[in-house]
Amino acid sequence: MLQFTFLGTSSGAPSLTRNVSGLAVRHSKSKDWILIDAGEGTQHQIQRAKLSLQHLQAICITHVHGDHCYGLMGLLASAGMNGRKEQLTIIAPKNIQLWFEATQQLTDLHLPYPLEFIDVNTLQQAIQINESIQLSAIALHHRVESYAFAIEVIQQQKKLNVDALNALSIPKGKLWGDLQQGKDVEYDGKLLMSNQYVEIQQHRVKAIIGGDNDQPELLSSACQDADVLIHESTYTQATLDKVGTAPMHSSAKMVAEFAEQVQLPNLVLTHFSARYHDHEGLNMLKNEAQQFYSGQLFLAEDLASYEFNADHVLVKI
């Protein structure tokens, strides 16, 4: 099932409880995963989350600000020291490639595996990252070129036809389990074919993961059929009004109003200014969002994981 593990949820600078941006996305049936943003310390959080740099397939960088990319070079270097040989794809603004090339030259960085850079600006059409994950990008509005990533997976679920089995008085337990796992079984002299009692249901799950952005409405079209939006909520509206619009961030209110308007079933807020990292501050953000949004709301926590379960419900695991 589609899983999100937050590696960092602070805006700008890390605090003692929250690192700067990083988000691991994977399908729970595979060890492969992708990383959205790599603020400084992301490789440390990857170790804590027990994720493997060997199974990292792609790194997507939403924009070039340091709190979203200054962990990239160390992560690439460590993957090399861990013995990685397979190509790694980096989907990012063009400057990230230029910064990698400058860093490589100036800091004597040698990677024992190839990188493939894809300019995020060319990613209007979805590309297939691996068997289960499709990815495309949507332009946002920030102090620099910034993007959201749309991730789509097909979740398959095997559903046993319980009514049919009960009608035949097939006892629960091992027989049901074997049928569910695709094995044909014998009962009372009859051969029961798994594919006759198991239906494969497919759900498409779509997640929109935003970079820094002060115009959530730019995601209107992408969010029409989305199951969850993960978006920055740097300030409360009161703070944003004080700070002014120059930083070009969103308030909890702005994102919540947008999510309500497009009828999103799930909203995960992240990228909180350090002033909100205590219990009281987080409650302020949560209360503000709940005033304007009636769907399921989460405030992301570092190293917490969230998953779409078999019933298509987003749960914290």
Place this chain on the structure above:
Amino acid sequence: MLQFTFLGTSSGAPSLTRNVSGLAVRHSKSKDWILIDAGEGTQHQIQRAKLSLQHLQAICITHVHGDHCYGLMGLLASAGMNGRKEQLTIIAPKNIQLWFEATQQLTDLHLPYPLEFIDVNTLQQAIQINESIQLSAIALHHRVESYAFAIEVIQQQKKLNVDALNALSIPKGKLWGDLQQGKDVEYDGKLLMSNQYVEIQQHRVKAIIGGDNDQPELLSSACQDADVLIHESTYTQATLDKVGTAPMHSSAKMVAEFAEQVQLPNLVLTHFSARYHDHEGLNMLKNEAQQFYSGQLFLAEDLASYEFNADHVLVKI
């Protein structure tokens, strides 16, 4: 007194218990401090060690490898976000300045305070970093240009002339304390002048802090009058023999033999390969060093502090 707080003691990549290189150096009577190396995550360790980026006076980078400098850009950015206005000095190989300039341009980095870059290659003569700290650099031998820093401080200590006070039957307690603190006091109708009973003793303390290096003997001259050498000890000799000389690191044996030869009173080993981060591995390094070195030996730990006390002895605090 001269104090060292280790922010990272791992070579190459961080582990769950040890970050990559970073070392805070300060005189305990001042809040000002200097940083030697800034591997990724150094700003996180600075928070944990309760050091302030506002009082950071200089950053010295021993060499350009990522595990010694990939935390620099995030640290500079965070100091700006914390409101720093005062100039910060960076003493480093020339490439660090070029890397900063490229990073600044490519990642939209704006610092609200000036940087002064000093090419470490020009630092044969000592410069005064602040009232108490003098610093110079010594070239080492590694895969890239690498340096050690020599740090000298004058430790002052006020010593009460206890014999004289006892001879006059001046009672211990507040009177002695006031005299020690420079106050003149009255006793039994007589005025006792502090400067007659307090002697100011001065000790010069010299520390040599190495970058990556496979020829400890390059520090022979600098270590002649040094009180402590802090040096990488990436491997045991057995591992170095297996790995070969290409990484251009030192073994515990190499550093210990050198320290013994130049009669160093204190040796602190650091920069340990992750294979030694468990108890057993650290013991292997320690035992090897103790075989060849008879002075006081420490294996550095993350967030541990060491200080030259009033008796000129290096102690873990």
